[in-house]
Amino acid sequence: MINCKQATRLMSEELDRPLKWQEKAALSTHNAMCVYCRNYRKHMAFMREAARRFREGVTEQGD
Amino acid sequence: MSEHSPPGSRIDWSGPSIESIRRDMLRFAQMQLRDAATAEDMVQEALVAAMNSEHGFAGRSAIKTWLFAILRNKIVDHIRRNAREISRSDLAAQDEDGDDGMDALFNRKMMWSSGYWNHEDGPATWSNPDEVLSQKQFWTIFDACVNHLPEKLARIYMMREMLELETDEICRELGISKNNCWVILHRARLGLRECLEDNWFKGAAR
Numbered sequence: 200m201i202n203c204k205q206a207t208r209l210m211s212e213e214l215d216r217p218l219k220w221q222e223k224a225a226l227s228t229h230n231a232m233c234v235y236c237r238n239y240r241k242h243m244a245f246m247r248e249a250a251r252r253f254r255e256g257v258t259e260q261g262d
Numbered sequence: 263m264s265e266h267s268p269p270g271s272r273i274d275w276s277g278p279s280i281e282s283i284r285r286d287m288l289r290f291a292q293m294q295l296r297d298a299a300t301a302e303d304m305v306q307e308a309l310v311a312a313m314n315s316e317h318g319f320a321g322r323s324a325i326k327t328w329l330f331a332i333l334r335n336k337i338v339d340h341i342r343r344n345a346r347e348i349s350r351s352d353l354a355a356q357d358e359d360g361d362d363g364m365d366a367l368f369n370r371k372m373m374w375s376s377g378y379w380n381h382e383d384g385p386a387t388w389s390n391p392d393e394v395l396s397q398k399q400f401w402t403i404f405d406a407c408v409n410h411l412p413e414k415l416a417r418i419y420m421m422r423e424m425l426e427l428e429t430d431e432i433c434r435e436l437g438i439s440k441n442n443c444w445v446i447l448h449r450a451r452l453g454l455r456e457c458l459e460d461n462w463f464k465g466a467a468r
Contacts, residue, residue: 202377211448215429235384242455245391249404250423256286256330258401
């Protein structure tokens with residue numbers, strides 16, 4: 200069983216490289232039981248979207 | 263900067279909307295480069311390049327998006343040319359798996375207890391994330407949170423997320439191991455997430 204610290208690391212790395220199937224399995228097993236880490240993953244997706252908008256200069260309504 | 267628009271130009275290069283985009287471009291470039299003079303040069307180069315290739319702007323995207331894409335390429339070229347000036351030893355000195363980098367960031371509290379989130383620090387539900395991205399005040403916080411990260415973390419995070427470089431290239435340019443690169447990105451994301459939660463999502467309900 201992986202803990203939250205290990206899970207967050209995998210949730211960062213999945214943004215940078217494809218995870219191995221064993222890693223995916225460990226992560227989904229952990230997240231099924233951990234609401235904090237499920238939130239964490241949503242936050243990672245949100246931050247990636249924010250970075251995309253920032254990079255494209257789309258940071259305000261009406262842009 | 264030339265104040266003249268080329269003949270037949272559809273873009274008013276000396277108008278207020280370009281001026282306002284230029285200010286945003288400067289802010290973006292300064293954030294990436296942490297050097298006002300270089301940032302100014304990059305924005306200048308990007309605007310001149312854009313003006314000379316206006317026919318390349320098909321109007322498919324907003325002018326601002328187009329200009330930001332050109333600026334992004336200028337900054338990436340600059341980083342590629344100058345990567346070796348960024349102190350490699352400095353970046354590589356970080357312990358690969360230690361928590362030293364995070365201690366400074368989280369010295370005010372313990373995030374984990376034996377590898378699990380502490381209840382008071384566990385990631386909360388963020389409300390209305392989609393609306394947040396169109397709120398001006400959010401971007402001020404976002405900007406501040408990125409700048410608040412330790413410099414090495416911010417630099418690599420921005421190369422990855424704002425300049426969209428692959429980690430392979432970041433490692434190569436900076437002469438650090440892939441594992442080190444992933445650890446640094448992970449720490450940057452932990453730190454940024456924490457900062458956004460504390461200063462936006464958890465703060466005054468918006």
